Amino acid sequence: MDRFEEKTLTSTTLYEGKVISLRVEEVELPDGKWAKRELVDHPGAVAILPITNDGKIVFVEQYRKALNRSLVEIPAGKIEPGESKEITAIRELEEETGYRSDQFTYLQSFATSPGFANEIIHLYIARGLEKVEKPAEGDEDEFIHLIECTIEEAEQMLVDERIYDAKTAFAVLFAKNLLKQ
Template sequence: MSHRFNEKTINRETIFEGKVISLHVDEVELPNGKTSKREIVKHPGAVAVIPILDNGKIILVEQYRKALERTIVEIPAGKLEKGEEPENTARRELEEETGYQCETLEHLISFYTSPGFADEIIHLYLAKGLTKAEVPLAADEDEFVDLLEVSIEEAEELVRTKKIYDAKTAYAVLYLKLQKGL
């Protein structure tokens, strides 16, 4: 990996510290010796889960997203708690959002959501061998979701009609389409 494009942080000003994110403005020295400012969103990271039922259908959640001012359909997901391993977060989020537990959980890939201004990383998992939890973990008190069970073709239609409108879920649908053997 080339280091010739590295930017040295000269100064950091914290603008906001929230429950989920923080915002910093960094003054950086560029490779050519000049300086610039970078607005950086710090995020603890997240997981997303593709839950596959034995009949091949995908469990999705529909929820309102205030930042978009609309409801969208997504795969279950949530942020990492401090010190929590991504696999544990994935199992917890799956159960909290869907009421299901899984027999197998396979890590597929991890990716950055918006590296131009944020350090959020999402760890994507595939969950199989799903069973309804007898007493599922309680959902977050500020989270309201409806469950959908859809085929891969129905999920593709949800992408086309912009009901699935986020990158992690669109990626999941593409992954499943390419993996015909699921």
């Protein structure tokens, strides 16, 4: 048992959407006092660090309404019900980049915002990329521009805040060590 565990007393779902649900829980704290927690439930996601045969990283640039701006990110997507993480990685790589790979390696999983959300992202690296002649179609409300660049260019995009999300920054750090070996 975790000595900091918060025991759930009540749980009320306020919203259930396509991507997330929101609930409020009353909890008993370790000192016996009560508190409220606003929590976001997410099914989890997969992110892919695609590296071309010439050592470039494939990124996608897309608009993110929550931040009201475009970001450069690694391809990623939500795990669909009944879908394995590996299948999600294969599907998202093709849908978002038009590439296919049979060389996926699991790197690490991590929590994105554990203070209020249970989303876990599972990070994979994809090598041996091959362009797909007719790739699977992505989400109809997703508009993506592909960017292929060196690790040095990716590091500069971090400095310039074009890469601004945690999963991509995390992946760039992995790539830096991987590609400079």
